[in-house]
Amino acid sequence: MTRTHLIGLLLGTEDDWPTAFEQYLARLAPRIEHGGDTHEVTTERVTIEPFDLRQPVRHSLVIDRLAYWYDHPREWLKKIALMDRAYLLNNPFTFQSMEKHAGYCAAIRLGFEVPATWLLPHKVPPENERFAPTAARYNRAFDLEAVGERVGYPMYMKPFHGGGWVNVYRIGDPGELRAAYDTSGRELMHLQAGVEGYDIFTRGLAIGPQTMVTHYDPTKPLHLRYQVDHGFLTPELGNEIVTFGTSIGAFFRWEFNSFEVIVRDGRCYPIDFANATPDMAIISLHYYFPWAITALAKWSLYCAVSGRPMRLDQEIARWYAVADDPSRSWEEKLAAYRGLVDDYYEADRFHEFCDTHLAHAEDCMREYIGSAEFDAHLVATIRRAFPPHEHEQFVAHYRGLLAAWVADQR
Secondary structure, three states: EEEEEEEEEOOOOHHHHHHHHHHHHHHHOOEEOOOOEEEEEEEOOOOOOOOOOOOOOOEEEEEOOOOOOOOHHHHHHHHHHHHHHEEEOOHHHHHHHOOOHHHHHHHHHOOOOOOOOOEEEOOOOOOOOOOHHHHHOOOOOOOOHHHHHHHHOEEEEEEOOOOOOOOOEEOOOHHHHHHHHHOOOOOOOEEEEOOOHHHHHHHHEEEEOEEEEEOOOOOOOHOOOOOOOOOOOOOOHHHHHHHHHHHHHHHHHOEEEEEEEEEOOOOEEEEEEOOOOOOOOHHHHHHHHHHHHHHHHHHHHHHHHHHOOOOOOOOHHHHOOOOOOOOOOOHHHHHHHHHHHHHHHHHHHHHHHEEEEOOOOOHHHHHHHHOOHHHHHHHHHHHHHHHHHHHHHHHHHHHHHHHHHHHHHH
């Protein structure tokens, strides 16, 4: 029997990685023989329009890049998960109810060294006529400078829900703290102790059970932040960072997520790890872009073709049973977390599926990156991203980085 699977792309203004994903997937797996059936997989860019709650959905899986920011697509995703059993990357339920604030709380409970973090009340109260009488009875005045002393300088002020580095402030003294808070408006803000003088700043991308941890420099322009570097972590640090990234994904059901962990004096400090739309741009990922597209294709195909059901519940108690066990060392807890990660992602089944049906994935990606089709897409992307006088320079720059990736795979 032939079974068809439609992968939907719910997008904003992005075109670079979606086009590459579509082109690569068409090369990689137009047909897969699995479970006695022939599976055909195609893609479609999802449009936004009124919908009947009882209307069946055609998509087996939807890769979402929009619902974190907008209500209408988010409610459509909830509908198709609850009623049509569509598989979603990512989970709109947990990203709405458990944003960066909940991520910090869970990571602390699991034993990871999140820097000291405080939540401040709104500087400007919500537009609600009932707020003023409630606040008069229950909101206590507080000493902002005293809070600043408890957190320690330097620190960072940032929105509790995230938001892509918008309204993030580095604060070096009480005057800067007061000024930042005064301009925060109705945003609910975190204060987080800065981890400066660090040895390594890492940024990881986790897609299903697959993880790539990169050496990252947040002080550089976007196209230079991901450093082409290998062997920059000890095995022990690498294990802890990978375990952290995959654990956050499995814990919250965020299967397409990025995370940032700072290493200083041999200790890992997670600072950012709830990203509903992780960076997938060619311009920023460059050398690592082929890995990202390959990983996304593999996980999408596995979920769609195998019929993996989307898990809407979190099973938090299983994680806290490990976190709260006083008999386990930190290393034993990390190993137990990896076991929970592998169980959630069906790691053995996933790797068997890839070995059986997608063993050619890396070869296919090498051929795609070296193709005229990809080069034309790369050049068009660069022309949209940079001013005309820089086109020649950056075309050569990105061609060189991607050629280096191809050479390294051999």
